[in-house]
Amino acid sequence: MTPPPAGKRGPGRRPGESGTRQAILDAARAQFAAHGWDRATVRAIARDAGVDPALVLHFFGSKAFLFAAAMRWPFDTDAAVEEVLSGPRSQLGERLASFFLSVWEDPQRREPIMVMLRAATTNAQAAELLRETLMTVFLGPLGSRLEVPDPELRMSLCSAQLIGLGTARYIVAFEPLASLETERVVELVGPALQRYMTGEL
């Protein structure tokens, strides 16, 4: 078999497609971060990427799928599950709090979660996306490894505590919670998460 000439690609791929795709994703990320779910438009994203809006939809199908593709989850979820599970079982809650805070303390890493959360408060499709992402890639796998009854219930309670912690500390900035050292926050919130994960409910 003779290899295809250099630069030749298979059907359905055109030269420069991956560059165009990346330009759309970069534009989408900037638009969603700056304007939120509601005000970011496919039209503006296409303009910033220098392409036709129809091409954006051809590549990504809808604004929701584009959003999902652009807002990459800001951590390696498999590694995160292992990190939370590794160590004494009595400190699962503290490790989950500690991991969560390590992501949110970094403005670059918390930005995609904040954008998703903002979007979820105004748009049912975005809420579904956050729910599916968080449950499918992180909390679901973590819960299934705990060997406890009702893992989904436990994980939904953890998600409530964590979303509230993120919102209260980093978005609404309730004091003194917003100014505490992360180690202290882990001590304060860890036991609540521990009970949700392994306690009698």
Added chain:
Amino acid sequence: MTPPPAGKRGPGRRPGESGTRQAILDAARAQFAAHGWDRATVRAIARDAGVDPALVLHFFGSKAFLFAAAMRWPFDTDAAVEEVLSGPRSQLGERLASFFLSVWEDPQRREPIMVMLRAATTNAQAAELLRETLMTVFLGPLGSRLEVPDPELRMSLCSAQLIGLGTARYIVAFEPLASLETERVVELVGPALQRYMTGEL
């Protein structure tokens, strides 16, 4: 002294002012509920109320103050503090959870809190407003009545748990949390609130 003629008012008040003010508040409430903080505009509110935008600003000073005036807190905060405090101290957390859920279960009553929360995720001024409102009118007074060390810290932790519960159950709709009976949610979340309110931290 002769009373002023009927219909005459003091300086700075014009006939119909309270009706106009009410029309602006009604228009603002509808605009903020429908479009959120960011997209609701003073111009659109003025148009719906049938007045000039300058009059809106004359009455309310700014979009933030208009928002605060329009989004009335959906419960009697003094009565709420008494309700949570009345009963066994060991069930403070359950009563706070129960009260919170009674407000959020009613779509009419949760709407203003959801609008404030949405606004807070996109706008620092709105975040400050939510923070001040919640702390000044409800959680602050409640905390000061608990006779515990660090009441502000405890109340900011309660606010994190409650905001997260509201978001996870009613906005993002994490299952099975979103579908549970309220009595069960009280059992599940009450102990975490109890520890934040009165436990060793």
